[in-house]
Amino acid sequence: MNAMPSTDTPTTEPILKMTGISKTFPGVKALSDVALELRPGHVTALIGENGAGKSTLVKILTGIYQPDGGNIEIDGKKVDLPTAEAAQDLGITAIHQETVLFDELTVAENIYIGHQPRNRYGLIDWAAMHARAAAILHGIDAPISTRTRLKDLSIAQRHLVAIARALSIDARIVIMDEPTAALSYKEVEELFGIIDRLKKAGKAILFISHKFEEVWQICEYFAVFRDGRQVGAGRLDEVSHNDLVKLMVGRDVTQAFPKLPAEIGDVVLKVDGYCHPTEFDQVSLELRRGEILGLYGLVGAGRSEFCQALFGVTHPSAGTVTLSGKPITVRSPSDAIDAGIVYVPEERGRHGAITAMSIVSNISLPSLKVTSRRNFLRMAEEFDLARKYAERLDLRAASLSQPVGTLSGGNQQKVVIGKWLATLPKVIILDEPTKGIDIGSKAAVHAFMSQLAVEGLAVIMVSSEIPEILGMSDRVIVMREGRMAGVFEREGLTPEALVRAATGNKEAAA
Amino acid sequence: MTIVRSLLARREALLVLACLLLLAAITARFPAFSTPKNLAGVFNDTSILIMMALGQSAVILTKSIDLSVAANVALTGMTVAMLNHLVPGLPVVVLILVAIGMGMLLGAINGFLVWWLDIPAIVVTLGTMTIFRGLAFVESGGAWVNAHEMSPAFLELPRTLILGLPVLSWTGLVAIVLATLLFTRTGLGRAFYATGGNAVAAVYAGIDIGKTRFLAFVLSGTVAGLCGYLWVSRYAVAYVDVASGFELDTIAACVIGGVSTIGGVGTVGGVVLGALFLGIIKNALPVIGISPFWQMAISGAIIITAVVINARGERVKGRVILRRKELPL
Numbered sequence: 001m002n003a004m005p006s007t008d009t010p011t012t013e014p015i016l017k018m019t020g021i022s023k024t025f026p027g028v029k030a031l032s033d034v035a036l037e038l039r040p041g042h043v044t045a046l047i048g049e050n051g052a053g054k055s056t057l058v059k060i061l062t063g064i065y066q067p068d069g070g071n072i073e074i075d076g077k078k079v080d081l082p083t084a085e086a087a088q089d090l091g092i093t094a095i096h097q098e099t100v101l102f103d104e105l106t107v108a109e110n111i112y113i114g115h116q117p118r119n120r121y122g123l124i125d126w127a128a129m130h131a132r133a134a135a136i137l138h139g140i141d142a143p144i145s146t147r148t149r150l151k152d153l154s155i156a157q158r159h160l161v162a163i164a165r166a167l168s169i170d171a172r173i174v175i176m177d178e179p180t181a182a183l184s185y186k187e188v189e190e191l192f193g194i195i196d197r198l199k200k201a202g203k204a205i206l207f208i209s210h211k212f213e214e215v216w217q218i219c220e221y222f223a224v225f226r227d228g229r230q231v232g233a234g235r236l237d238e239v240s241h242n243d244l245v246k247l248m249v250g251r252d253v254t255q256a257f258p259k260l261p262a263e264i265g266d267v268v269l270k271v272d273g274y275c276h277p278t279e280f281d282q283v284s285l286e287l288r289r290g291e292i293l294g295l296y297g298l299v300g301a302g303r304s305e306f307c308q309a310l311f312g313v314t315h316p317s318a319g320t321v322t323l324s325g326k327p328i329t330v331r332s333p334s335d336a337i338d339a340g341i342v343y344v345p346e347e348r349g350r351h352g353a354i355t356a357m358s359i360v361s362n363i364s365l366p367s368l369k370v371t372s373r374r375n376f377l378r379m380a381e382e383f384d385l386a387r388k389y390a391e392r393l394d395l396r397a398a399s400l401s402q403p404v405g406t407l408s409g410g411n412q413q414k415v416v417i418g419k420w421l422a423t424l425p426k427v428i429i430l431d432e433p434t435k436g437i438d439i440g441s442k443a444a445v446h447a448f449m450s451q452l453a454v455e456g457l458a459v460i461m462v463s464s465e466i467p468e469i470l471g472m473s474d475r476v477i478v479m480r481e482g483r484m485a486g487v488f489e490r491e492g493l494t495p496e497a498l499v500r501a502a503t504g505n506k507e508a509a510a
Numbered sequence: 511m512t513i514v515r516s517l518l519a520r521r522e523a524l525l526v527l528a529c530l531l532l533l534a535a536i537t538a539r540f541p542a543f544s545t546p547k548n549l550a551g552v553f554n555d556t557s558i559l560i561m562m563a564l565g566q567s568a569v570i571l572t573k574s575i576d577l578s579v580a581a582n583v584a585l586t587g588m589t590v591a592m593l594n595h596l597v598p599g600l601p602v603v604v605l606i607l608v609a610i611g612m613g614m615l616l617g618a619i620n621g622f623l624v625w626w627l628d629i630p631a632i633v634v635t636l637g638t639m640t641i642f643r644g645l646a647f648v649e650s651g652g653a654w655v656n657a658h659e660m661s662p663a664f665l666e667l668p669r670t671l672i673l674g675l676p677v678l679s680w681t682g683l684v685a686i687v688l689a690t691l692l693f694t695r696t697g698l699g700r701a702f703y704a705t706g707g708n709a710v711a712a713v714y715a716g717i718d719i720g721k722t723r724f725l726a727f728v729l730s731g732t733v734a735g736l737c738g739y740l741w742v743s744r745y746a747v748a749y750v751d752v753a754s755g756f757e758l759d760t761i762a763a764c765v766i767g768g769v770s771t772i773g774g775v776g777t778v779g780g781v782v783l784g785a786l787f788l789g790i791i792k793n794a795l796p797v798i799g800i801s802p803f804w805q806m807a808i809s810g811a812i813i814i815t816a817v818v819i820n821a822r823g824e825r826v827k828g829r830v831i832l833r834r835k836e837l838p839l
Contacts, residue, residue, distance in 0.1 A: 343714065376696065377697065
């Protein structure tokens with residue numbers, strides 16, 4: 001089933017038209033002057049890297065965010081979407097990556113939550129609810145009992161429930177945000193069957209996916225976002241895979257990345273055949289002093305999981321780690337820190353800083369063994385340590401005793417990085433170091449990372465941003481579905497090669 | 511002006527002020543209340559609450575709760591009282607060690623269940639609370655151990671005066687010093703704060719949060735065990751319902767003292783002042799002739815006020831994180 005749009009396409013008018021949509025967050029321009037059209041009975045693919053603005057657009061379309069400017073038209077009439085409810089009333093519904101449903105409620109209750117059928121006394125009409133839910137499920141060929149609790153369903157069946165819910169509110173515009181991310185091959189096929197039926201029922205579908213083969217299988221139109229802009233849109237049968245890849249990554253990759261030439265030294269870290277029961281399989285790598293190793297892949301490729309296992313947060317099922325020539329066993333983060341491996345997690349707000357604690361206490365936390373004597377903490381030592389790294393990172397704070405929660409996001413970031421540098425590591429793992437921060441801060445983080453490499457640290461950088469990977473890495477490992485999909489040297493590496501390895505796109509490889 | 515304001519912003523200063531205002535109000539009606547002798551008496555009366563609230567605060571700092579501390583007091587208190595009755599020759603030191611050891615064991619059971627079985631602390635300690643009290647009933651058969659069945663040495667120790675203060679008060683003072691050292695000057699104390707402040711970040715920083723929680727429960731249980739002896743000896747009676755509902759007083763002292771119920775925030779000074787505040791009210795209200803029912807209502811109103819003040823403090827801190835979460839990902 002390839003990209004043959006149904007016969008009546010050329011004349012189909014868009015049901016939804018967005019033009020000139022912009023959205024700015026403090027310090028980040030998430031969307032600028034974006035346009036999007038959706039047509040009834042057709043699937044439009046929304047393609048773009050992480051941070052391209054796809055999720056922001058979905059949130060505007062579902063009434064969660066308000067755009068700073070621009071027009072949204074449905075059936076040619078300008079509409080406002082001030083709340084999620086308003087969007088729902090206009091027939092817009094989204095099925096999310098992690099479908100938002102209620103585990104302990106029955107299928108029928110999930111389908112009708114928030115708009116349960118009522119009897120004349122204003123009480124819930126259970127009979128009508130189950131009957132209507134059953135009818136909707138029957139309509140999409142979903143053999144699920146309306147009385148089953150959601151927790152007893154498979155992920156694919158939950159998607160069916162989510163879709164049934166979309167139909168129950170008479171949705172005309174269905175947004176699917178990476179619906180296949182958690183599905184098996186067979187479940188994906190089933191989902192595509194449902195999408196076909198939705199198409200036939202005249203729904204306009206926005207399909208967000210990283211997987212090109214899926215896009216080609218079920219979509220007729222496409223829109224490509226990059227850095228908050230729409231950089232291309234049209235009919236899929238008029239473009240090739242390579243055109244899309246180019247649109248997606250095609251920015252000027254040679255943009256200024258302050259990578260300093262660092263002297264690459266001996267092998268510091270050697271990982272052999274690292275395996276995990278569910279997350280990754282047979283990952284091996286060598287990392288040298290002064291080297292920045294990029295770890296690229298799609299979301300869910302197992303990069304973070306691999307790094308967390310390396311750091312002792314989770315436990316590998318097989319494989320060995322050698323640090324500076326000595327085999328080590330890492331059972332806990334404490335072992336890793338002692339050995340000289342540190343991990344700066346992706347969600348620094350959630351995983352990094354302890355916001356109620358002072359800057360000093362945060363920075364010294366992994367180094368307390370060093371700053372204490374005979375099991376007693378020495379405040380003066382802690383202050384010295386904190387002052388040293390605060391100065392080095394140009395931390396802006398009134399006092400080192402103030403709680404980290406009172407600092408700006410960028411400065412919180414610096415506290416977290418300072419905390420890890422203070423342990424004097426040999427290997428530092430940075431997970432998405434610039435995710436969600438503005439361009440200026442990004443450049444500072446990149447310069448700093450480069451400086452670390454020059455000073456002889458070995459850096460593993462997990463990133464989903466191609467320019468960052470290309471600009472900063474000495475070497476790149478691409479992971480796909482928990483396995484290594486390629487190792488590339490910096491010289492002559494192209495964005496297309498990375499995307500091909502990460503998506504397993506054979507046509508583009510040809 | 512800013513100094514005053516920043517001082518007022520600190521919970522400890524606010525509590526000192528509240529305690530002083532309270533004392534002033536009571537003294538206005540009943541001048542004898544504020545004599546040094548009577549105030550020393552109030553402190554002595556509150557010592558057990560101070561110690562157990564400090565143990566409780568360690569647990570709450572790690573984002574857990576220990577509902578079993580009062581039952582722990584009843585069980586260890588009954589055990590040492592019966593031991594004293596049955597073996598009158600046993601030195602009091604041995605009995606105190608038994609109380610401490612038994613309290614530690616009971617705390618370890620809580621900690622173990624929370625750590626290894628990963629059961630929420632409120633459920634675990636709700637269960638052990640009932641079990642501990644049940645055991646106190648089983649071992650005593652529901653009978654009381656009265657003053658005449660206890661040895662003089664057993665009864666006199668907490669009352670013995672050293673430099674004009676009873677041993678009970680000294681125990682409280684020593685506990686305050688030790689808790690201050692533990693909370694501010696040791697890795698374990700820091701781990702309490704980190705575990706409750708952000709468990710995930712604590713794990714990434716190399717802290718074993720399960721072990722930290724376990725040790726907090728052991729600490730809380732140990733203190734409760736010691737207080738089991740002190741309680742029974744001070745009130746010269748042991749029965750199953752000893753210290754009934756006292757676990758709520760320890761939690762109230764923590765909350766009034768500014769310990770965040772979601773963990774990670776709190777100081778020794780705050781907890782001590784929170785306990786003293788409750789102690790003053792408890793001692794003063796009967797003196798100025800307010801009925802016990804009103805006492806409970808007043809205590810409750812104070813707790814709610816404290817929670818409101820805590821919640822407002824936490825909201826200010828939380829805002830920064832929330833804004834970051836709203837960023838597009």
